[in-house]
Amino acid sequence: MLSSKIETALNKQLELEAYASFLYLSMASWSEHEGLEGTAKFFYRQSVEENDHMMRILHYMLDMDGAPIVPQIEKPPHTFSSVQKIFEDVYHHEQKVTKAINGIVELAIQENDHATHNFMQWYVQEQREEETLMRTILDKLKLIGEGAQSLYFIDKEMEEINQQIEKEEGAGEG
Ligand code: FEO
Numbered sequence: 001m002l003s004s005k006i007e008t009a010l011n012k013q014l015e016l017e018a019y020a021s022f023l024y025l026s027m028a029s030w031s032e033h034e035g036l037e038g039t040a041k042f043f044y045r046q047s048v049e050e051n052d053h054m055m056r057i058l059h060y061m062l063d064m065d066g067a068p069i070v071p072q073i074e075k076p077p078h079t080f081s082s083v084q085k086i087f088e089d090v091y092h093h094e095q096k097v098t099k100a101i102n103g104i105v106e107l108a109i110q111e112n113d114h115a116t117h118n119f120m121q122w123y124v125q126e127q128r129e130e131e132t133l134m135r136t137i138l139d140k141l142k143l144i145g146e147g148a149q150s151l152y153f154i155d156k157e158m159e160e161i162n163q164q165i166e167k168e169e170g171a172g173e174g
Helices: 004-033 037-063 083-110 114-144 150-173
Strands: none
Touching (some): 004 037, 004 083, 037 083, 037 114, 114 150
16 A cells, blocks of 8 residues: 555656656667667667666556556657767756655655665665766766767767676676
């Protein structure tokens, strides 16, 4: 059983995760159109992950006899001025998500809701990892710079990051 406050907060979180999934899909699509295959691959994966974050919440709410509301989402931007700008936006969006997650954890404590508090710990860890990843990428992009040749090197770097993530995911499955 979820309190109405927790139910409202989780429904709001469904919306944030769904928006992130579509925002990253839009970034993937733009990147592929620009010929940035490594960057596109990175964002297609992130988009699927965000959808998974949304689905976890939806199923948790149902397990707790709550009433998830599949959200209406705002249309994400479909053109972007640069890869650097994309990652700045992503980093800010992830910070916003982290703030919302912390808010739900705080609310779960206030409502004495141990189940939700426990459930949200996975998200606390996930946000820590995502913020670190995005900050690392932003730092690398700053080093590469924005000169004429930079897109080639950025995309090459993104491909290396994809391979690293795939290796880690593979190790996690074994
Ligand atoms: Fe599910 Fe990246 O927030």
